[in-house]
Each structure stands twice: as structure tokens, then as C-alpha cells.
Amino acid sequence: MKNSISTQFFAHTSKINSTKLWLPFVLSLVSVTAIANEVDKRQVLNLTEPQRHQVLTEMRELLTGTQDILGALAKEDMVSVAKSARELGFEMKHKAENPLHDVLPKAFMQLGMPMHKEFDLIAADAEALKDPKHTLQQLNATMGKCTACHATYQIRSSTATSEARLDEVAERGRHVMPFSLEKTTHVFSKTEQGGLQQVIVKDPKNAKQIQLIREHLTKISTEFKQGDFSNPAKIHGDTMPGLEELRKAKSGDINVAYKELPNGAEIHYSTKDPILINAIHQWFDAQLTDHARHATSLGHAKHQMH
Numbered sequence: 128m129k130n131s132i133s134t135q136f137f138a139h140t141s142k143i144n145s146t147k148l149w150l151p152f153v154l155s156l157v158s159v160t161a162i163a164n165e166v167d168k169r170q171v172l173n174l175t176e177p178q179r180h181q182v183l184t185e186m187r188e189l190l191t192g193t194q195d196i197l198g199a200l201a202k203e204d205m206v207s208v209a210k211s212a213r214e215l216g217f218e219m220k221h222k223a224e225n226p227l228h229d230v231l232p233k234a235f236m237q238l239g240m241p242m243h244k245e246f247d248l249i250a251a252d253a254e255a256l257k258d259p260k261h262t263l264q265q266l267n268a269t270m271g272k273c274t275a276c277h278a279t280y281q282i283r284s285s286t287a288t289s290e291a292r293l294d295e296v297a298e299r300g301r302h303v304m305p306f307s308l309e310k311t312t313h314v315f316s317k318t319e320q321g322g323l324q325q326v327i328v329k330d331p332k333n334a335k336q337i338q339l340i341r342e343h344l345t346k347i348s349t350e351f352k353q354g355d356f357s358n359p360a361k362i363h364g365d366t367m368p369g370l371e372e373l374r375k376a377k378s379g380d381i382n383v384a385y386k387e388l389p390n391g392a393e394i395h396y397s398t399k400d401p402i403l404i405n406a407i408h409q410w411f412d413a414q415l416t417d418h419a420r421h422a423t424s425l426g427h428a429k430h431q432m433h
């Protein structure tokens with residue numbers, strides 16, 4: 128019974144109101160299509176996936192920080208206003224402009240750097256003048272820099288699953304890594320004290336590739352021991368996450384152990400310093416993203432140190 132009533136009800140309404148019901152739906156489709164057809168003409172910043180992540184992390188912190196400032200202003204709590212503003216100032220912790228100084232265009236830096244300085248001024252004035260209206264006016268002016276930059280730039284990531292980037296990595300790899308990326312697999316396993324990097328052949332009978340893997344891993348493990356990370360930097364770029372910390376490590380801080388495997392070779396990185404452990408993990412993640420289908424991860428391997 129219930130069924131037939133509801134069927135009748137819908138048959139009835141749809142007869143009377145069919146145009147009325149459909150029209151808004153059709154109109155909304157039209158407007159969606161119009162938006163979808165518009166092209167983003169803003170200037171493209173071509174970044175790698177980790178670089179994009181770095182910039183967007185700073186951005187989200189800028190938004191959170193701005194919200195904190197507004198919240199404190201609403202309570203006229205000028206001490207908190209100053210504190211939140213200073214966190215977005217020139218000494219901002221995750222300021223992407225520092226590591227990406229050579230990657231981001233000058234005009235981008237010229238919008239970003241003064242903005243950080245303005246947040247410092249907002250902080251200083253909030254402490255000295257304690258005038259919420261003055262702070263609001265300053266914040267309004269500073270946010271003009273957010274919107275001006277957003278109107279000018281968009282970020283495109285050139286890594287991740289992009290075949291072009293993968294080819295680029297493979298091509299640069301050819302000059303640095305003697306073995307074939309197609310005939311071998313890179314396995315990156317994070318461990319509690321660092322990580323294990325293995326390169327193994329897909330065909331265990333391929334003695335030539337096994338030999339090339341062993342030669343190369345012997346060479347780079349010797350270089351890494353001396354704090355020389357220039358080879359991976361040549362393939363993945365100088366701003367690889369973790370690289371800066373690894374370079375700063377004193378010799379002996381990280382234990383780098385090379386070992387032959389029946390079908391390739393491995394390098395085991397281990398350290399007691401939590402900052403360096405984190406740097407190794409970030410460095411592994413970056414290589415994993417960049418090598419994409421040429422590499423796999425074994426997640427958090429429980430690798431025992433003896």
C-alpha cells in the first residue's frame with residue numbers, strides 16, 4: 128500500500144512541476160560548466176611535491192595565525208595579538224622562503240618577505256600602542272599581500288605521479304646511477320634508528336646489473352660517510368627534505384653500513400640523534416615520491432641493530 132501511495136505522489140508532482148523542478152538543476156549545471164571551462168591564467172610556480180608541501184604548510188600556518196590574531200583582537204587581548212603576530216614574522220618557523228630561496232621567483236619573495244616584516248610590526252605596535260583598531264587596519268593592509276600574491280601565482284607540482292618528472296629523474300639518474308632503473312627496484316624501509324635502502328635486480332640472473340648496483344652503493348656509501356650527499360642531490364634537487372640536516376651531521380653521527388645482498392646491495396643508515404633519524408625518514412620519503420614506480424617502501428621495518 129505504502130508503495131503505491133508514494134509512487135502516485137511522485138507521479139503527480141512530477142507531472143505538475145516537472146519544469147519547475149528541472150529548471151534550477153539545469154541552470155546550476157550551466158554555471159558549473161562555465162566555471163569548469165575557465166582556465167587558471169595565474170603565473171605557474173613549478174615545484175616538486177615536497178616543495179609544494181613546504182609552501183602550502185607555511186600557508187596554512189599563515190591562515191591559522193591570522194585567525195589567532197583576529198580571535199585575540201576580538202577580546203582586545205593585545206599580549207596574545209603580539210604573540211600570534213610575531214609567530215608569522217620574519218623568524219616564522221616554517222617560512223618556506225628560506226629553504227626555497229633559489230627556487231621561488233624574486234617577485235614572489237618580494238611579496239612574501241615584507242609580509243613577514245609587517246607581522247613583526249603588528250606585534251611591536253600591539254605591545255606599544257595597545258590599540259585594537261590600529262592593529263585591525265594594519266592586518267587589513269597586510270592581508271592585501273596575501274590576496275595580491277594569490278591573485279598572481281598558482282603552484283603546479285612536477286613530481287608525484289607525473290610521468291614527465293619520473294622520466295626526468297630517470298634521465299638524471301642515468302648520469303649518476305650506472306644501473307638500470309627499469310631492471311632494478313629500490314626499496315626504502317624506515318627503521319627506528321634510521322633506514323635501510325636496498326637496490327635489488329628484478330631478474331636474479333642479471334649478473335651485470337648486480338655488479339653495477341654493488342659498485343654504485345659502495346661508492347655512495349663511502350661518500351655519505353664523508354658527509355657528501357651531492358649524488359642524490361644531483362638527481363632529486365638541492366632542496367630535498369632532510370638533506371640539509373644530513374649534510375650538517377658530523378662524521379660519525381650517522382653510521383653508514385654497506386652490505387652485499389645475493390641479488391643486489393643495501394646501505395643501512397643508523398643514528399641515535401632524533402633530528403637525524405627524522406631527516407633520514409624525510410629523505411627516504413622524498414626519494415620514494417620521486418622514484419615512484421621505480422621504488423617501493425616496506426614501511427616501518429623492525430630492523431635490529433647488533
Ligand code: HEC
Nearest residue numbers: 183186187189190235238239242272273276277280281282
Ligand atoms: C608571496 C606569495 C604569497 C603570499 C604573500 C601569501 N600566499 Fe598563500 N598561497 C600562495 C600560493 C602560490 C598558494 C597556492 C595557490 C594555488 O596553487 O592555487 C597559496 C595557498 C594558500 C592557502 C591554501 C593552502 C593549502 O593547503 O592548499 C592558504 C590557506 C593561504 N595561501 C593563506 C595565506 C594567507 C592567510 C596569507 C597572508 C597572511 C598568504 N597565504 C600569503 C602564495 C602566497
